[in-house]
Amino acid sequence: MKILIGQPKQETQLEQLRREIAAHPEIDLLLYPEGYCRETDVATLRQLAKQYATIIVTGYRDADRLDRALIINTAGDILLDRAKTPEAGPLYTPSTAIVAGQSAGYLLCREIFLGLDGLKNDSVDIIFNPIGVGMFSEEQYTDWSGEAQKISRQQSALFIGTSHADGSYRNCGFSIPTAFAFDATGEAIFLSKDDPQTRILDTVTKTVEIIDVFSFEQTL
Secondary structure (H helix, E strand, O other): OEEEEOOOOOOOOOHHHHHHHHHOOOOOEEEOOOOOEEHHHHHHHHHHHHHOOOEEEEEEEOOOOOEEEEEEOOOOOEEEEEEOOOOOOOOOOOOEEEEOOEEEEEOOHHHHHHHHHHOOOOOOOEEEEEOOOOEOOHHHHHHHHHHHHHHHHHHOOEEEEEOOOOOOHHHOOOOEOEEEEEOOOOOEEEEEEOOOOEEEEEOOOOEEEEEOHHHHHHOO
């Protein structure tokens, strides 16, 4: 499987997603951050997934501006749509879905810190972690990627996460754009910190192709 892992700026018209899904017909799945779009964009995402025969995994905000998890298959059908888990309490379910014949786990943003308990009874092949804005400190980056590594080892699953390229947590004024992938043994395939370029991960060869988003924008 080829997975496009994007770190877009916060935008309102799905600009980067539209460009990338059209420019890379070879990809099987596109992973974008938490809260990338609005509820009114979901129908468009379903059309794009079907048009380009590409699975879309991301997060959106509903009419009350509350975050929700979203997975759409290549037929444009919604496989997963649920609310984000509050800061207190157990991981909301469902947190898994069958995606392209594989069992996929889904941890929305800070749900990563519930993943060791929330997914312990599930057998998954791949886990997605769409993150809202970047990390607010080096320490948070270390903690976050460390949790991802632990969960990938516990589940023997590929673990992939990505954030937006801009924005800070609760407007703290500091942001480190983040993306990463760990293989089923917990070994890092790549760790991206403060580098918002798009990456295409080949899950078979465990190789990563870097797409320079800014150069791509300048050619349009």
